Amino acid sequence: MSFWGNMFPAFWSLQVMLLAVLCVIATLVLCGRPRNLPPGPRGLPILGNVLSRMKDPWSYAKWSKKYGDVFTVYFGPKRIIVLHGYSVIREALVKKSKDFSSRPLNQAFLSPDGKTLGKKNIIYFKSLFIHNLCSPLGIVEEPYGPKWKEQRKFAVMSLRDFGLGKRSMEGKILEEARALGDEICKKDGRAFSISQMMQSAVSNVICSIVFGRRYEYDDTTFKDLLESIDRIVYQLFLAGTDKTSTTLRWALLYMILHPDIQEKVQQEIDSVLGPNQEPSMEHRSQMPYTEATLTEVNRLAAVTPLTVQHATSSDTTLRGYNIPKGTAVEIVLLSVHHDPQLWPEPYKFDPTRFINDAGRYVKREEVIPFSIGRRGCLGEQLARMEIFLIFTSLLQRFTFKLPGGAPKPSEEGIPGPLHQPVPFMLVAEPRK
Template structure:
């Protein structure tokens, strides 16, 4: 008689069978994910056409190198309004001045939102100022920022003197190199950031403040990383956060370090605060938080203060810094242009006093050069991504609410409909036959519409004063035998590759 303990149990399953069942379940799960991704990649009815996309990743790899150039080229095939698939994220790209104006101005409210991309949600939780959704939070923070810029900055006549003072610190620091080659990046960055620091913190930081310099450096690195292929992949597949490698992980580590440092700065500059007697942006923000106590709908919070302070610093630093670095590079590259600039400075200002803002109207060639630098170098080629706040109808296309929208500002500045020979650096395009400065409609370095750059006026002041003060004192030239690269370093901004330059004292 056979023992019952030796009878095979109906529940006994071999390891091979277990592996087969789990493998089948995994395959089914992956198949479902694949089908779901393909469904997400289907263009909605009435959506703009676009280039063929790959399964799963869509058109992400096409943006790995010079995405602004790729988008302009695609607009010549599919029209000024076309679509891209960023790994299941349906995106509309606006190219050329006419299409961008039609959307950002004529339908400004509709195209004023920010996309709820995983990267933005991870970095700022869609709060703060630049990345906040179009609604009360954005209105509150933009109003506070604009009022702070007026009250502590551009609205005060004494603020021009503070910029001029920083310009003198800047040229004195350049002078220490005694005409020998140096990389101007860190010096320009520190000088420019101090102008925003005056508004945000009420004081400047010295050029040897290594802690602040380090914060600006990793902030700048994040501006580059936020436009990398890894950032696009993270937006499409946020689950890759579990991977221990990838540039997105460095971006997140940088953000944590910066936010910790900003919190310490906020605490430091909040000391001695008198309610309703603000000394700077941080004090003004504290006043708003106190006034909104008990208002559950208010967006003012310590966390959003950290986000907005960081955004004001990097937005006020990165763009203007790169514009000045490009301007220095092109002055050394085109000595004849530099000579005309200096002759105009000599005639209007002379050498006995520093340039002032009142000189701008009498210096049309300087204005033309600075405008051509901004046009030609496209410091922020794709602006900051937007989203539709409601369903939109543009030129017969239907763009659903929440669609990510990219404004290709590069395509505006190289639009042959508005610029003759746009690939040539020519300040004369901003001058009339009598040599007077002429404003051009298709000039959008600060974007358009509700989300246009709130620091435009400040940026223009800085560019003019730093540029003219520098060229009043120095001639810029490259070291002997050095050939600069004009290929930009890609990121959310386009910055020149590192270069050395000689600033030689002018004989006056």
């Protein structure tokens, strides 16, 4: 027989074998599928729905239109139940909080790389101290149970010991806001990007809380510290500084795009604080327009489009569907913040959504950038303080503008787990 004649049977038997393997996998997946799961889009064998999700960041919104507020998707063999919209998210995270407060076991895990640290050991150990204090490696990824409860209690107590909720904490944030203002002054009317400065300012707040001192933005120890922390714990900083500084960057972007709104905030600052008095959290209740503006930043910017992935801690039910113990649960906060049923013209930046006829601030429970329920953000109070005090101090000192002739930056942002604004330049004009 010829060479090709010899090869064909082998070729076909290989194909038959592959087909058989695929059939077995598909059967196992289908048979292993528990009964009465929420419906969901049909996926590819083995890959599930991962390609559609990668291709289109808005796929969840599209699927929710077809399958409802609770649906099932597969990323490879991993089954994920997606919760879309305020009412079902509240039902799961608040009413059935115990069932929906765990984390999937296969969450990405970063481990400290001791070998590469060399002489930066002191920084390393200080970083580990923060890590043990409120490390997301422990708290964020820990499944629901006694260990997580212990870690969370310890982290909350430690943050309180460091002064959270006390005037001393305000002093630390205000010191940083002043330093940031001084740095901005050095730009002397030139166009600049505030991204790095804002990141340093917010990181410095954590440093002065934990290490008892702040660092100059170009200090090499500070840079080393940030680098080490980046390597050992990015998640702590991701949990804290990234989201806080990104929110502040969005706030300034909206101010340069909406100068009329910036002017109204400044009028309120002037009438409550005047030019010299520093803001304090006590002023918040007297500043409804500023409060409404920051709430609108949280809503529209949607810095956290998704929470950290949850998982069920026991077999449970939701909206009549069965969800087995240990199933990953994706909570789409974006679906709440941009829901046209809740917010007419959802993509319009409009702080007056949160102001009533009497000019008072109206809290809306559907703004949930820090998530809700037992796994809600541990740093919410600190983040809210930083955002209010830094934003107010900056607008008291400067008017932010687009550089002359520069095109308007897009308000759409860059899709991702941390929804960042597109890079933009601004000009800071000192106020008289």
